[in-house]
Amino acid sequence: xxxxxxxxxxxxxxxxxxxxxxxxxxxxxxxxxxxxxxxxxxxxxxxxxxxxxxxxxxxxxxxxxxxxxxxxxxxxxxxxxxxxxxxxxxxxxxxxxxxxxxxxxxxxxx
Numbered sequence: 001x002x003x004x005x006x007x008x009x010x011x012x013x014x015x016x017x018x019x020x021x022x023x024x025x026x027x028x029x030x031x032x033x034x035x036x037x038x039x040x041x042x043x044x045x046x047x048x049x050x051x052x053x054x055x056x057x058x059x060x061x062x063x064x065x066x067x068x069x070x071x072x073x074x075x076x077x078x079x080x081x082x083x084x085x086x087x088x089x090x091x092x093x094x095x096x097x098x099x100x101x102x103x104x105x106x107x108x109x110x
Contacts, residue, residue: 030087037085044080051077 024032055077062068 033087034085038083041080041083048077048079 058071062071
């Protein structure tokens with residue numbers, strides 16, 4: 001009997017869990033996009049730090065082992081720089097171009 005009551009209670013609660021959530025607001029979407037960009041930048045920074053540490057270990061290995069072969073040419077580590085987020089909808093607009101100078105009118109001969 002208790003098992004049936006627990007089953008019915010679980011079914012009633014699961015119906016509330018399956019309720020549809022409202023769509024996120026524009027502000028929530030913007031925050032999510034910024035968080036995703038920040039996470040991607042964090043991954044780039046982690047990759048940069050890993051590259052630097054691998055270069056350091058390889059240099060130490062080559063220094064200690066005279067028989068070590070020369071390493072193949074690898075691209076240098078690229079520093080991603082500080083995190084800067086520009087929202088996709090708020091692209092900076094360029095200053096309006098100055099108006100073209102008016103063409104000099106030909107002077108009439110009198």
